[in-house]
Amino acid sequence: MTTEGGKRVLCHSGEDAASKARVAELIDQLGFYGIDLGGVQQGLLAQFPGGPLPALNLIKHG
Secondary structure, rough: EEEEEEEEEEEEEOOOOHHHHHHHHHHHHHHOOEEEEOOOHHHHHHHOOOOOOOOOOOOEEO
16 A cells, blocks of 8 residues: 555564565465564564554555
8 A cells, every 4th residue: 555655554464474475475466565573572562552552553655
């Protein structure tokens, strides 16, 4: 999804490399910009309540 000339950022994490690659592909196909946060534990620390990412509205330009 493009927003003012950029793409909205979606973060993803997981333990299975093939599954993460497929999710990254889907994110791209849907018009978003994906960021791989690493494993599930790292993703949980960054995304869920108390983490730094839920309150941010990130847009990738360029």
